[in-house]
Amino acid sequence: MGPSGSxxxxxxxxxxxxxxxxxxxxxxxxxxxVSKVVGGPPPAG
Structure with a gap:
C-alpha cells in the first residue's frame, strides 16, 4: 500500500x-x- 492508500x-x-x-x-x-489475464473463466458466484 502506498502513502496515499493506493x-x-x-x-x-x-x-x-x-x-x-x-x-x-x-x-x-x-x-x-485477474481471470481475464490468466485466461480462465471467472468463477460463478
Whole structure:
C-alpha cells in the first residue's frame, strides 16, 4: 500500500486492477480482472 492508500493487483508484474478513487474495487471486479489475464473463466458466484 502506498502513502496515499493506493491499491494495485498485479499478475506476473502487470497491473490488472488499480484503486483509482476513494473506493476500493470490489472482490468480484478483482477476480474478473485477474481471470481475464490468466485466461480462465471467472468463477460463478
Amino acid at each position: 491499491f494495485i493487483v498485479e499478475v506476473d508484474g502487470t497491473p490488472v486492477v488499480k484503486k483509482e478513487s476513494f473506493a476500493f474495487p470490489t472482490e468480484q471486479q478483482i477476480v474478473e480482472a
